Amino acid sequence: xxxxxxxxxxxxxxxxxxxxxxxxxxxxxxxxxxxxxxxxxxxxxxxxxxxxxxxxxxxxxxxxxxxxxxxxxxxxxxxxxxxxxxxxxxxxxxxxxxxxxxxxxxxxxxxxxxxxxxxxxxxxxxxxxxxxxxxxxxxxxxxxxxxxxxxxxxxxxxxxxxxxxxxxxxxxxxxxxxxxxxxxxxxxxxxxxxxxxxxxxxxxxxxxxxxxxxxxxxxxxxxxxxxxxx
Ligand SMILES: O=C(O)COP(=O)(O)O
Numbered sequence: 001x002x003x004x005x006x007x008x009x010x011x012x013x014x015x016x017x018x019x020x021x022x023x024x025x026x027x028x029x030x031x032x033x034x035x036x037x038x039x040x041x042x043x044x045x046x047x048x049x050x051x052x053x054x055x056x057x058x059x060x061x062x063x064x065x066x067x068x069x070x071x072x073x074x075x076x077x078x079x080x081x082x083x084x085x086x087x088x089x090x091x092x093x094x095x096x097x098x099x100x101x102x103x104x105x106x107x108x109x110x111x112x113x114x115x116x117x118x119x120x121x122x123x124x125x126x127x128x129x130x131x132x133x134x135x136x137x138x139x140x141x142x143x144x145x146x147x148x149x150x151x152x153x154x155x156x157x158x159x160x161x162x163x164x165x166x167x168x169x170x171x172x173x174x175x176x177x178x179x180x181x182x183x184x185x186x187x188x189x190x191x192x193x194x195x196x197x198x199x200x201x202x203x204x205x206x207x208x209x210x211x212x213x214x215x216x217x218x219x220x221x222x223x224x225x226x227x228x229x230x
Contacts, residue, residue, distance in 0.1 A: 006166045013172035014048035020209035027059045031210040051110045071143050072154025073112040084157045089146040114144035138176040151180035
């Protein structure tokens with residue numbers, strides 16, 4: 001199936017997909033320009049575990065169609081900010097942070113989710129946490145989320161907000177992009193993606209990080225993006 005007709009929605013991960021670690025996770029000016037020209041004819045959303053305050057620094061000036069941040073829990077479209085989590089989460093989060101404190105685990109709190117960086121959990125810690133929340137990994141860092149909320153539910157919510165029924169193309173590199181791949185029509189892995197993402201992908205890009213995004217947008221614009229149809 002060639003993706004040729006109608007507007008498409010690209011949902012792209014940020015770290016190690018749009019932006020490279022070697023650039024300190026800043027998006028290149030070339031990638032910014034390419035996305036800005038793409039959104040004149042299509043939709044492009046950045047779907048990341050990161051917080052908006054950090055995106056405002058690392059992707060300064062970039063104006064995608066939407067941001068789906070904190071791993072799907074907060075959506076920004078224009079000036080509108082939409083919480084994609086139940087209000088009851090904030091009370092549950094108090095219990096999450098108190099359990100983390102008792103476990104002696106360092107954490108930081110975003111607007112909605114809780115981050116635990118560079119530290120694995122024991123099976124016992126994980127099962128205690130999973131009684132009340134979801135835990136997702138991204139290359140050794142963990143994100144603590146309201147149950148059932150992740151990049152997939154963020155994308156489903158975004159499509160409702162945009163009233164978008166066309167083809168969705170997902171591109172990513174890491175473990176927390178796996179759920180996102182369940183709700184897109186075409187799954188794309190950047191060249192530097194972890195094996196689990198490459199395994200489910202319809203297309204593995206030749207290039208890594210931002211260069212991979214340039215490659216993908218060129219394929220879409222030239223009508224050459226094809227999906228495995230076995
Ligand atoms: O660093 C993070 O919080 C994760 O970011 P990512 O989802 O864009 O890979």
